[in-house]
Every structure is written in structure tokens, then in C-alpha cells.
């Protein structure tokens with residue numbers, strides 16, 4: 148499965164984030180041994196424990212809801228945070244990254260799904276964040292793009308509409324706030340059930356768990 152997905156993604160120049168949440172370190176190692184280096188986790192404690200237990204050249208992407216008071220536990224090593232949804236959170240990431248002498252790559256998470264349970268900002272909220280003097284003063288975060296989760300549905304038209312919406316948000320922010328900057332380039336969208344559509348709509352990072360690891364026992 149890994150090889151097949153990788154080939155599909157390579158053809159589209161997209162990155163595979165292997166979502167290893169709830170999987171034991173041995174399962175992560177199985178993919179690691181097949182060459183996978185980018186893994187995604189959605190819980191701070193779990194990611195920190197796996198970072199400790201597993202090879203240090205793994206790039207850990209945080210994809211879950213992140214509480215401000217927990218940023219400090221992942222700031223020393225996290226490669227990318229996909230789930231920034233407020234100025235306050237970004238400020239804390241900047242502060243903790245500074246303490247570690249790092250620059251942390253972050254994505255802004257948008258609410259694109261019909262379901263109200265999913266986290267994320269609206270375009271006006273993001274515009275306000277990116278225009279703020281607080282954001283402009285930050286030196287230890289790099290805002291590299293956007294992330295979104297589509298509705299859990301098999302309705303292809305709806306999925307496509309939601310991915311198109313995120314791609315439009317990406318383009319709007321790029322032209323309004325990052326014109327001429329090569330750093331703003333990531334469109335993190337697509338999971339096991341919907342990633343082929345996400346790729347067609349321009350995804351540069353897909354976050355796949357179930358297809359690689361099998362069903363999660365929760």
C-alpha cells in the first residue's frame with residue numbers, strides 16, 4: 148500500500164504524512180523501514196513519547212487540535228504544525244520556538260466541512276491574524292500554507308466543493324499576504340477516504356492513516 152500511494156503522490160509532487168496516531172511504535176518502524184520518514188500525530192503526549200522511542204530522523208507533523216499550554220512539549224522537535232487556528236496559539240508557538248532556537252513551520256487550519264465539530268478558522272479571521280502587528284513581529288514561525296478536513300461523507304461533489312474552497316482560500320491568502328514569497332506553498336488536504344479528490348484539487352500534503360495502518364482501535 149505504501150509503495151502504491153507514494154507513487155501516486157510522486158506523480159503529483161505531493162508529500163505523504165503517514166498518520167500514526169494510536170499505532171504502537173513497532174508499526175511506525177515497519178513503515179520507517181520501508182523508507183517513510185514523515186509521520187503525523189494528533190496528541191501531544193503520544194507524539195512526544197514516539198519521538199523519544201523512535202529514530203531521530205523522523206519528521207513529526209502535528210495534525211490535531213493543539214492547546215496553548217502544551218506547545219512546549221513538542222516545540223523542541225516538531226517539524227510542522229498543521230492545526231494553527233488562532234493568533235494566541237501562533238504566538239505561543241513563536242515563543243516556544245524561540246526558546247529552542249528554532250523556526251517552526253506552521254499551517255493555518257480552516258473550517259471547510261459541513262460538520263460543526265471540526266476546528267479551524269474562517270478567511271476573515273486568518274486575514275486579521277496575518278495583518279496583525281503581533282504576527283509581523285514573529286521570527287520563529289514560518290506560515291507555509293493551509294490545512295483543512297473535509298466532511299466525512301462519500302458525496303464526491305461535496306468533497307470536491309470543500310477542497311476547492313480550501314484551494315481558493317490558499318490562493319487568496321497567497322496573493323494578499325505572501326505575494327512573491329516561496330515559503331507559502333502547502334495545501335494540506337486529503338485523508339484515506341478522500342485523498343484522490345484532494346490531489347486533483349491541488350493538495351501538496353495528504354494525511355493518511357487507515358489506508359496504511361488499517362483500522363484504528365480506539
Ligand SMILES: *Cc1c(COP(=O)(O)O)cnc(C)c1O
Nearest residue numbers: 166189210338339354355356357
Ligand atoms: C486521523 C486523521 C487523519 C487520517 O485519517 P485516515 O482516515 O485514517 O486516513 C488525517 N488528518 C487528521 C487531522 C486526522 O486527525
